[in-house]
Amino acid sequence: MEIKALRYHETGKPADVLQLDTLELGQPGPGEALVALRAAVLHPSDLGMIGGSYGRLRDLPAVAGREGVGEVLAVGEGVKRLSIGDRVRMPEESVLVDALCANADDFEKAPADLPVEQACMAFINPPTAYRILKDFVDLKPGDWIIQNAANSAVGQCAIGLAKELGLHSINLVRDVAKWEGPLKAMGADVVLADGEDFFKQFGALTGGAKPKLGLNSIGGDSVIKMIRCMAESGVVVTFGGMVGDKVRFPTRNLIFDDVSLRGFWMDRWGRNATAEQRGEMQHEIHELIRKGVFNMTIAGKYALADGKQAFEAAQAGSRDGKVIVTGDFTL
Numbered sequence: 001m002e003i004k005a006l007r008y009h010e011t012g013k014p015a016d017v018l019q020l021d022t023l024e025l026g027q028p029g030p031g032e033a034l035v036a037l038r039a040a041v042l043h044p045s046d047l048g049m050i051g052g053s054y055g056r057l058r059d060l061p062a063v064a065g066r067e068g069v070g071e072v073l074a075v076g077e078g079v080k081r082l083s084i085g086d087r088v089r090m091p092e093e094s095v096l097v098d099a100l101c102a103n104a105d106d107f108e109k110a111p112a113d114l115p116v117e118q119a120c121m122a123f124i125n126p127p128t129a130y131r132i133l134k135d136f137v138d139l140k141p142g143d144w145i146i147q148n149a150a151n152s153a154v155g156q157c158a159i160g161l162a163k164e165l166g167l168h169s170i171n172l173v174r175d176v177a178k179w180e181g182p183l184k185a186m187g188a189d190v191v192l193a194d195g196e197d198f199f200k201q202f203g204a205l206t207g208g209a210k211p212k213l214g215l216n217s218i219g220g221d222s223v224i225k226m227i228r229c230m231a232e233s234g235v236v237v238t239f240g241g242m243v244g245d246k247v248r249f250p251t252r253n254l255i256f257d258d259v260s261l262r263g264f265w266m267d268r269w270g271r272n273a274t275a276e277q278r279g280e281m282q283h284e285i286h287e288l289i290r291k292g293v294f295n296m297t298i299a300g301k302y303a304l305a306d307g308k309q310a311f312e313a314a315q316a317g318s319r320d321g322k323v324i325v326t327g328d329f330t331l
């Protein structure tokens, strides 16, 4: 059987290096399952991997994509753990393919009752927001957090989870007119432009309270201003660098306010966690999606055959949310 896979044979710009390759797909052997892609999400880290700048790169040629879910279409002899129709996470190294056969035990099960677009993006961004809110500062209801890129998928999850935990959030975005309404509907308390003087404005809006936790995925001037806003002994966690600049630290806040800077990488957390810890967290994340606490916005959906256009849309600034790639392969 012939299938299509969106692959790159060298690193570079997605528009230059991505191609739709035709591959052969066999029948599932003993112990294997045949899984077809149903939905995948594109991330800034996909672009970093294809471009060769991410912290972990793949052997080439590589299938593009990192996160998605598929449907079990067939199982080989002896497979008990999976049944036809089950939803599973696509293996991280084989996401943007029509279908694949792999060991049934290696597929992570995913709940089939969640909307497929939310289910396909449950494994990276929601856990990142979850871990950063839980692991760095002992936050109590009523405490404040601050974040930049608040309209990103991680930012939207942090807003929802903060509200769920009784925390208040200050949310910095580039386009306030576009995002203030949607982010407040998700539970944001304050939405401000990530510009010159946000740190002068928010005190009046928080009754003078300062944030104990900062979430930085931008870098550059944005994080310097964020550090200046922090409460004494506050912690700023850097987990992304959208401006590609160094994170610099204003000395007075280090000395006089004891603000500290930490880093977070979901991959590292996953490698160090036990299977039980990963399973418990993922179960909780799925519950939070089911409750609507995590409900990330979507900018557009593209078929796998239009994967290159999907990557172009994912690279564009001022998106309305995540770009989804769908698959409709059947036997």
Ligand SMILES: NC(=O)c1ccc[n+]([C@@H]2O[C@H](COP(=O)([O-])OP(=O)(O)OC[C@H]3O[C@@H](n4cnc5c(N)ncnc54)[C@H](OP(=O)(O)O)[C@@H]3O)[C@@H](O)[C@H]2O)c1
Binding pocket: 043, 044, 045, 124, 125, 128, 149, 150, 151, 152, 153, 154, 155, 173, 174, 175, 217, 218, 238, 239, 240, 241, 242, 243, 264, 265, 266, 267, 316, 317, 318, 319, 321, 322
């Ligand atoms: N460390 C980890 O384990 C980990 C895990 C997941 C995600 N991340 C990182 O978290 C960040 C958010 O990821 P995501 O998937 O949630 O993002 P996303 O939904 O794709 O949104 C991207 C965000 O970045 C903003 N942005 C892009 N370029 C920018 C620039 N030059 N200056 C300022 N803002 C810019 C966008 O703002 P506009 O809407 O205004 O364009 C948008 O808010 C990324 O940096 C990603 O790499 C890290």
